[in-house]
Amino acid sequence: MILNVNGSRHEVQEGTRTLLEVLRDDLGLVGTKEGCGVGMCGACTVLVDGRPISGCLILAEQVVGKEILTVEGLEKNGQLHPIQQAFIDERAFQCAYCTPGFILSTAALLNENPNPSEDEIREYLSGNLCRCGSYQNILKAVLRAHQRV
Ligand code: FES
Numbered sequence: 001m002i003l004n005v006n007g008s009r010h011e012v013q014e015g016t017r018t019l020l021e022v023l024r025d026d027l028g029l030v031g032t033k034e035g036c037g038v039g040m041c042g043a044c045t046v047l048v049d050g051r052p053i054s055g056c057l058i059l060a061e062q063v064v065g066k067e068i069l070t071v072e073g074l075e076k077n078g079q080l081h082p083i084q085q086a087f088i089d090e091r092a093f094q095c096a097y098c099t100p101g102f103i104l105s106t107a108a109l110l111n112e113n114p115n116p117s118e119d120e121i122r123e124y125l126s127g128n129l130c131r132c133g134s135y136q137n138i139l140k141a142v143l144r145a146h147q148r149v
């Protein structure tokens with residue numbers, strides 16, 4: 001089957017595997033992380049047709065024909081995406097395991113709502129967990145990013 005990932009078509013083996021497994025194991029896109037594996041942490045968040053989806057909860061075969069965006073697909077021509085840069089500028093991570101998921105959820109949020117309030121940011125990102133507790137800096141990063149996107 002063919003998956004459209006980060007603007008390119010990829011042929012991957014048929015089989016009952018999650019999107020997370022295919023992205024990491026077949027395509028080497030290891031920016032998408034496995035945390036809980038059961039849809040609770042958001043570490044595996046990717047965008048499917050612009051909407052944040054937990055890669056651990058969806059089968060790869062379910063997203064055939066859709067546009068999948070992983071954190072690797074955000075930078076353009078060697079330039080980090082403004083959201084990525086904002087996370088660096090605000091030091092919005094410690095171990096950074098949660099960061100790709102937060103960045104992709106933020107991208108979806110700012111597409112839907114370019115000028116979110118702090119409460120709207122907290123609500124939208126509530127499915128992404130940070131075990132290092134970097135929430136305050138993540139909030140600052142999203143606020144900084146929305147001025148640039
Ligand atoms: S690994 Fe998918 S939500 Fe936690």
Ligand code: FES
Binds near residue numbers: 096130131
């Ligand atoms: S920075 Fe470590 S889990 Fe978020």
